Amino acid sequence: xxxxxxxxxxxxxxxxxxxxxxxxxxxxxxxxxxxxxxxxxxxxxxxxxxxxxxxxxxxxxxxxxxxxxxxxxxxxxxxxxxxxxxxxxxxxxxxxxxxxxxxxxxxxxxxxxxxxxxxxxxxxxxxxxxxxxxxxxxxxxxxxxxxxxxxxxxxxxxxxxxxxxxxxxxxxxxxxxxxxxxxxxxxxxxxxxxxxxxxxxxxxxxxxxxxxxxxxxxxxxxxxxxxxxxxxxxxxxxxxxxxxxxxxxxxxxxxxxxxxxxxxxxxxx
Numbered sequence: 001x002x003x004x005x006x007x008x009x010x011x012x013x014x015x016x017x018x019x020x021x022x023x024x025x026x027x028x029x030x031x032x033x034x035x036x037x038x039x040x041x042x043x044x045x046x047x048x049x050x051x052x053x054x055x056x057x058x059x060x061x062x063x064x065x066x067x068x069x070x071x072x073x074x075x076x077x078x079x080x081x082x083x084x085x086x087x088x089x090x091x092x093x094x095x096x097x098x099x100x101x102x103x104x105x106x107x108x109x110x111x112x113x114x115x116x117x118x119x120x121x122x123x124x125x126x127x128x129x130x131x132x133x134x135x136x137x138x139x140x141x142x143x144x145x146x147x148x149x150x151x152x153x154x155x156x157x158x159x160x161x162x163x164x165x166x167x168x169x170x171x172x173x174x175x176x177x178x179x180x181x182x183x184x185x186x187x188x189x190x191x192x193x194x195x196x197x198x199x200x201x202x203x204x205x206x207x208x209x210x211x212x213x214x215x216x217x218x219x220x221x222x223x224x225x226x227x228x229x230x231x232x233x234x235x236x237x238x239x240x241x242x243x244x245x246x247x248x249x250x251x252x253x254x255x256x257x258x259x260x261x262x263x264x265x266x267x268x269x
Contacts, residue, residue: 107231109134110124115153202226
């Protein structure tokens with residue numbers, strides 16, 4: 001058996017920057033925030049090191065401290081910075097009016113997601129006029145294979161990308177790679193996915209990819225359908241309108257230029 005190759009040390013290091021990034025990444029995984037001592041313990045750093053980093057991050061607006069609990073949490077600044085990137089800015093600007101119109105017509109919440117670090121990132125969210133809604137907070141990350149948004153985006157990725165993600169991102173318990181590949185092939189053929197939520201009972205996900213000029217999915221438009229008594233819009237119409245909205249957004253990004261690369265449902269919408 002060959003001995004494992006020794007790890008190659010990074011060519012350049014920036015310890016202060018790395019500490020700051022470690023804090024941001026740690027806080028992004030905390031629902032209720034962390035105290036200075038908890039952050040230091042989790043990162044294996046001294047309290048004085050963490051204090052200096054937190055002062056700077058707070059001054060720059062990335063972190064805020066709750067005066068009642070002394071816990072630190074992320075502000076929305078990181079999300080705002082991310083939304084300044086050309087792709088997300090272009091997506092949200094194009095999707096905003098469509099999502100608001102769709103939410104009003106179907107009386108359901110609508111969200112827009114992109115792929116980020118082998119997970120699904122919610123970058124757009126619109127709630128309907130209804131009093132009872134199911135919504136997902138902006139900036140939420142969802143496990144890739146337990147989100148319809150992730151599945152429909154992965155269905156429209158090249159084989160080399162799919163293989164790499166399957167090697168990195170763990171599959172849910174009881175789900176095989178063969179099953180995932182079969183599901184993705186079916187999604188690609190249909191052009192969308194309509195399936196019971198993988199995480200919440202009573203929610204049915206209606207999800208369709210947003211495809212750019214290359215024929216690849218850059219986002220997904222998803223409606224977590226919540227059934228209400230007396231809803232004026234049928235489930236069938238809700239599905240149709242959601243798929244049509246995704247097709248319109250696809251065309252706005254130039255994804256309708258090569259119709260042969262799109263599923264039949266997108267060519268008709």
